[in-house]
Amino acid sequence: MITVSQDHDGVRIAALELFEEQLHRHDADRALANALISGDIDDALLAKLSPNSSLSPGYRDFVVYVLWLKSMIGAGVQFDLTDGEAEGLRAIEAARQEFVTKHPPCRYCGYFQYSTVSMRCHKCRKELR
Amino acid sequence: MEDTQPVLQKISDGALLPLDGERAVSFIDGKFPYTFYFSRLTQGDWQTYFEGVVYTTQNQRESQLTVLDMENPGIDLVQQKLIRVEGYRGDFASKPGWQAKIMPRHLRPAAWLLRFVGPCDGFGEDRPFDPECIEVGLTAAWGITEPGKMSGYEGLIHRFAPVTAEHRRKFYRASSESRVVGGSRNGKTIHALRHRLLFSFYDELILSVDGYKVRDQPLTDLNDIRNDMDGFHKVKAVELLFAGASKSADAGQGE
Numbered sequence: 281m282i283t284v285s286q287d288h289d290g291v292r293i294a295a296l297e298l299f300e301e302q303l304h305r306h307d308a309d310r311a312l313a314n315a316l317i318s319g320d321i322d323d324a325l326l327a328k329l330s331p332n333s334s335l336s337p338g339y340r341d342f343v344v345y346v347l348w349l350k351s352m353i354g355a356g357v358q359f360d361l362t363d364g365e366a367e368g369l370r371a372i373e374a375a376r377q378e379f380v381t382k383h384p385p386c387r388y389c390g391y392f393q394y395s396t397v398s399m400r401c402h403k404c405r406k407e408l409r
Numbered sequence: 410m411e412d413t414q415p416v417l418q419k420i421s422d423g424a425l426l427p428l429d430g431e432r433a434v435s436f437i438d439g440k441f442p443y444t445f446y447f448s449r450l451t452q453g454d455w456q457t458y459f460e461g462v463v464y465t466t467q468n469q470r471e472s473q474l475t476v477l478d479m480e481n482p483g484i485d486l487v488q489q490k491l492i493r494v495e496g497y498r499g500d501f502a503s504k505p506g507w508q509a510k511i512m513p514r515h516l517r518p519a520a521w522l523l524r525f526v527g528p529c530d531g532f533g534e535d536r537p538f539d540p541e542c543i544e545v546g547l548t549a550a551w552g553i554t555e556p557g558k559m560s561g562y563e564g565l566i567h568r569f570a571p572v573t574a575e576h577r578r579k580f581y582r583a584s585s586e587s588r589v590v591g592g593s594r595n596g597k598t599i600h601a602l603r604h605r606l607l608f609s610f611y612d613e614l615i616l617s618v619d620g621y622k623v624r625d626q627p628l629t630d631l632n633d634i635r636n637d638m639d640g641f642h643k644v645k646a647v648e649l650l651f652a653g654a655s656k657s658a659d660a661g662q663g664e
Contacts, residue, residue: 282589282596290593327471337466337473338587338598345585349578357574365582 284338285364288371291346294339295375301332303383303392346372415525415550415561420620426551426562428637429623431492434522435553438515442557443496445519450490452608455640458482459604467597483520484513491519496556522559525550526645529564542616543569545649547642566619567646576614579606580651604644611635611643614650 284290308329315321333340346368353359353369361369383392391403399409418424428449435444461482466475488508501507532546547565554560583603589596612635621628623637 282593284587284589284598285585287589287593330471332471333468335593336468336589336596336598338585338589338600339593341587341598341600342585345581348581352574352578359575359578 283364284342285362285368287339288367290335290339291342291368292371292375292378294333294335295343295347295372296378297333297335298340298343299375299379303379303394342368343372415559416554417548417561417563420562420564420566424562424620425622425627426549426565426620427622427625428628428639432523432551433553434519434550435556435559436515436518436522437557441496442555443515444494444553444556445487445491445515446493446495447487447490447523448492450486450523450639450641452640452643454486454490455644456604456608458486459602459644461485462602464600464602465597466600468595479524480517480520483524484516486523487516487520522550524641525559525561526641528649532564541571543571543650545569545646547645547649549642562620564620565642567642567650568616568618569614569646569650570616572614572650576610577651580610607644607647608640610647610650611638614647 282290311325312321312329315325346365349359349361349365350369350372359365379392382396383394384396385392386401386404386406386408388406389401389404391401393402393408400407430449432447432449433444434447435442437443459482463476463478463481466473468474488511491508491511494502494511501510526547526549529546529548533544545567547567548561548563549565550559550561552560580603583601583606586601588599588601590599591597615631615634615638617631618628618634618638621634621638623633628634628637
């Protein structure tokens with residue numbers, strides 16, 4: 281039996297997967313919209329576009345909670361943190377750094393790129409190299 | 410089973426839900442009404458019920474399988490608290506252990522009717538906000554008008570002190586504290602149950618209620634409210650408070 285809040289590496293992986301999913305969400309939304317317009321939609325496509333985690337769903341619930349906690353702390357709200365919450369914040373920060381390394385932000389608009397070798401920003405279309 | 414929608418009485422018209430005494434539920438199966446009578450359901454009974462609820466989620470290839478079993482603990486609750494029944498043939502109810510002879514197809518609707526509580530539609534739209542008091546409105550089935558027909562109460566009011574960031578944090582944390590069996594990747598998430606926290610929030614935050622009575626008197630004393638309020642109503646009211654279904658929370662002033 282794993283207590284999710286105590287599995288720090290699992291929390292880091294779940295956070296990284298959530299960040300990756302957010303990055304690709306616009307593409308998924310666009311693909312879904314196109315499929316709805318064309319009528320070319322089936323279970324396989326829906327499964328492909330659905331959020332998918334390699335970890336048991338409880339990890340994502342905990343990450344969402346810790347992200348909420350992080351936003352409250354960032355807004356100046358003070359809490360006495362439990363060990364699991366403090367480690368959760370650290371795991372999420374580690375995931376964020378890993379995400380930024382894999383998806384460096386555009387130096388013009390700050391939008392995270394799909395890879396480290398993108399030639400052009402996906403959002404503002406400015407040349408990165 | 411036929412339509413089990415209760416005949417609603419409005420709290421705004423002076424109706425009062427009697428929390429004490431025997432409690433009945435009734436439904437029709439085929440041509441015949443069946444009525445179940447229960448001894449009073451205490452908070453301890455509801456606590457046992459909630460502790461029996463199973464809520465798990467598991468990844469299955471590209472989808473998720475969620476299991477929420479409220480049925481088995483509901484059936485257990487009915488069997489434990491049932492004191493008499495009407496509508497059946499024979500004298501089985503005079504024999505020891507008769508509750509176990511009632512078929513699941515009748516235990517299930519009885520359990521469901523005991524839990525028939527939800528938000529009151531359109532509640533609070535006719536009053537301005539009070540920032541120091543957050544109101545939650547419930548509609549609940551409770552008692553019977555005649556065999557086969559439930560009665561109910563619309564506009565039951567629970568007034569709470571404002572929720573703080575710390576309350577919200579405890580609420581969210583309780584929802585996120587889960588355990589996984591069978592490995593982190595393919596294992597099953599067993600979600601934490603938060604009824605104990607909701608009971609404690611209710612007792613801490615409640616200010617007053619409207620629409621309930623005990624010993625034929627309206628429920629007004631704060632200690633009486635904490636002691637006499639139905640456990641399931643407590644949980645539903647606090648869930649609504651945190652879900653933002655209250656007037657103040659809708660206006661972004663829930664905290």
